[in-house]
Amino acid sequence: MSRHYKASARPRRVEPRPESSSLRERLAALRNVPPFLLSIWHTSHWLTLCSVVLRLVRAVLPVATLYVGKLIIDEVMHLLRTSGPHPDMSGWLSNGMLHHLWMLLALEFTLAVSADLLGRVAAMCDSLLTELYSNSTSVRLMEHAASLDLEDFEDADLQDRLDRARRQVAGRSVLLSQLLGQAQDAITIISFAIGLLVYAPWLIVLLLVALVPSFVGEMHFNAQSYAVNFQWTPERRELDYLRMVGASAQTAKEVKSFGLNRFLIDRYAELSQSIYRANRRVAFRRAGWGGVFTTIGTIGYYTAYAIIAFRTVRGDFSIGDLTFLSGSFRRLRTLLDSLLSGFSQVAGQALYLDDLFSFFRIEPEILSPENPHPFPNPIREGIMFEDVGFRYPGAERWAVRHLNFTLRAGEVLALVGENGAGKTTLVKLLSRLYDPDEGRILLDGHPLSDYSLAELRANIGVIFQDYVRYYFTASDNIAVGRIEARDDEVRITDAARRSIADAVIARLPKGYKQMLGKLFKEGVDLSGGEWQKIAIARAYMRDAQLLVLDEPTAALDARSEFEVFQRFKELSHGRSAVIISHRFSTVRMADRIIVMRHGQISEMGSHEQLVAAGGHYAELFELQAAGYR
Numbered sequence: 001m002s003r004h005y006k007a008s009a010r011p012r013r014v015e016p017r018p019e020s021s022s023l024r025e026r027l028a029a030l031r032n033v034p035p036f037l038l039s040i041w042h043t044s045h046w047l048t049l050c051s052v053v054l055r056l057v058r059a060v061l062p063v064a065t066l067y068v069g070k071l072i073i074d075e076v077m078h079l080l081r082t083s084g085p086h087p088d089m090s091g092w093l094s095n096g097m098l099h100h101l102w103m104l105l106a107l108e109f110t111l112a113v114s115a116d117l118l119g120r121v122a123a124m125c126d127s128l129l130t131e132l133y134s135n136s137t138s139v140r141l142m143e144h145a146a147s148l149d150l151e152d153f154e155d156a157d158l159q160d161r162l163d164r165a166r167r168q169v170a171g172r173s174v175l176l177s178q179l180l181g182q183a184q185d186a187i188t189i190i191s192f193a194i195g196l197l198v199y200a201p202w203l204i205v206l207l208l209v210a211l212v213p214s215f216v217g218e219m220h221f222n223a224q225s226y227a228v229n230f231q232w233t234p235e236r237r238e239l240d241y242l243r244m245v246g247a248s249a250q251t252a253k254e255v256k257s258f259g260l261n262r263f264l265i266d267r268y269a270e271l272s273q274s275i276y277r278a279n280r281r282v283a284f285r286r287a288g289w290g291g292v293f294t295t296i297g298t299i300g301y302y303t304a305y306a307i308i309a310f311r312t313v314r315g316d317f318s319i320g321d322l323t324f325l326s327g328s329f330r331r332l333r334t335l336l337d338s339l340l341s342g343f344s345q346v347a348g349q350a351l352y353l354d355d356l357f358s359f360f361r362i363e364p365e366i367l368s369p370e371n372p373h374p375f376p377n378p379i380r381e382g383i384m385f386e387d388v389g390f391r392y393p394g395a396e397r398w399a400v401r402h403l404n405f406t407l408r409a410g411e412v413l414a415l416v417g418e419n420g421a422g423k424t425t426l427v428k429l430l431s432r433l434y435d436p437d438e439g440r441i442l443l444d445g446h447p448l449s450d451y452s453l454a455e456l457r458a459n460i461g462v463i464f465q466d467y468v469r470y471y472f473t474a475s476d477n478i479a480v481g482r483i484e485a486r487d488d489e490v491r492i493t494d495a496a497r498r499s500i501a502d503a504v505i506a507r508l509p510k511g512y513k514q515m516l517g518k519l520f521k522e523g524v525d526l527s528g529g530e531w532q533k534i535a536i537a538r539a540y541m542r543d544a545q546l547l548v549l550d551e552p553t554a555a556l557d558a559r560s561e562f563e564v565f566q567r568f569k570e571l572s573h574g575r576s577a578v579i580i581s582h583r584f585s586t587v588r589m590a591d592r593i594i595v596m597r598h599g600q601i602s603e604m605g606s607h608e609q610l611v612a613a614g615g616h617y618a619e620l621f622e623l624q625a626a627g628y629r
């Protein structure tokens, strides 16, 4: 299967960029809400139940409060009508005429206090639930990212999506309380609407007419905000990158000595200004249209108010009815307004959920087979490359092609060649970080893809030239080579001894417990060569049958390099190794040397054979040797 085909088969590579998504698309994004709610439910049954029940109860309190308010006014009016104004309250109090009023006032008070308490407890449940959800989603995000292929990480589109997914987790957690608040508002609206329907059904129609324009407007502008956000993801990532380069311990040295600060700051300011301008355009239009739509709503409200007042004067309604109706209408308007705009916000946020869910839908392609072939121990025949070719995704050129050779069991093979010749690519194929686009790689006669990925990786210890400097302790920096053995001190010190990192660690104030790097308090930075010795120790943490060292000694001084290889030779116990190096002092120690040129093998043989052949190798060797004379 060619890389080209794979690329087009992946949904993420053909994802359209919504310039401005249609209403239908925004509504379609609501399909993300049920799975979102389901994951909330899985986060904590108890908190979800608690929040839902409290909100249900809380939802009917406003109409009850308003209705009791109406009863209070009617009761007051009744008292005034039956006995007239009473300057001395003591008579009323003693004959029990105020009993009913007292009861109503006490009920109103209880309703007000309950509404407040229920609201607070529900908000607490929401915030706890939100934090739990955000934590568990971040863990899922890391787990899923870990399962993806290296190719995925080198894809800018995926990086954009991952970035939006991360921001979704950090910034979209309000969605939960918004959704629950929406449900609560909807129930409150229904309860108010029932009250209003009983008195004056036509008021509802008036209300809807006033609100629909503002709803459509909100929907439109939410989608525009999303589109702006979407289109500018790469630039936002660049902003993050510039911030990191401009102010981080790793880059400070070079940025200072090249005087790069001004350039970085200007680039940052320019980019952030462009994003700001795009956001401002939407914000201006939103504010302008929002004003128009709100005015329409206000006109609707006051028309209704005038009608109710007029009909009260005509005697159709009591004063209590007037307060209840106008109060209901006002509350309904604000509630419907917030429900509709909240709905469009939910629809907008559901679009962001798309990023999160679509990130979770990306499937890795480099997988273990269902019934893996047992991994040979020891490897008998070796690893055979049969006409192997590979092109990086999206690249026109083949990075390597027509590779034919066998890495024999127990053999130390060196790869040499100029920059970009394809040496690291060969190693990535060997450790199945990529699958070849052409040809096959066989291990003891079976394609690499027949073996369990975990077993394959456990049996191949690779240290890449751009190995990671972890800001962990020295001990953990070595243990990452086999993290299960993190507490195995004997193994760690043994690995350090083999890679001559033991001498480096002996000089650290806290030895193996010393925090490395300058990121954390009390961290100690190392020289390039010292870091490299620590990194090489990782390879020895494994019981790998094949060691791959990609320019393992580039930063080492001549004596250290010699020592590392002496120990490697002594201690390899017949293990195979592939060593990439530009130093011929290292290369000549190998059993066999492969010379790569423009992605192909140009020569193969021992040091002596290749020098005698007088080809490219001999030329490169002579060049380097001349440098020492």
Ligand SMILES: Nc1ncnc2c1ncn2[C@@H]1O[C@H](COP(=O)(O)OP(=O)(O)OP(=O)(O)O)[C@@H](O)[C@H]1O
Residues within 6 Å of the ligand: 154, 392, 393, 395, 399, 417, 418, 419, 420, 421, 422, 423, 424, 425, 426
């Ligand atoms: N992730 C990548 N995406 C696209 N092209 C790549 C990628 N990595 C390497 N290449 C290209 O593939 C070719 C082979 O690169 P490779 O890293 O294998 O060379 P190398 O021989 O290891 O070089 P060096 O000695 O500089 O480390 C080069 O042309 C390089 O530009």
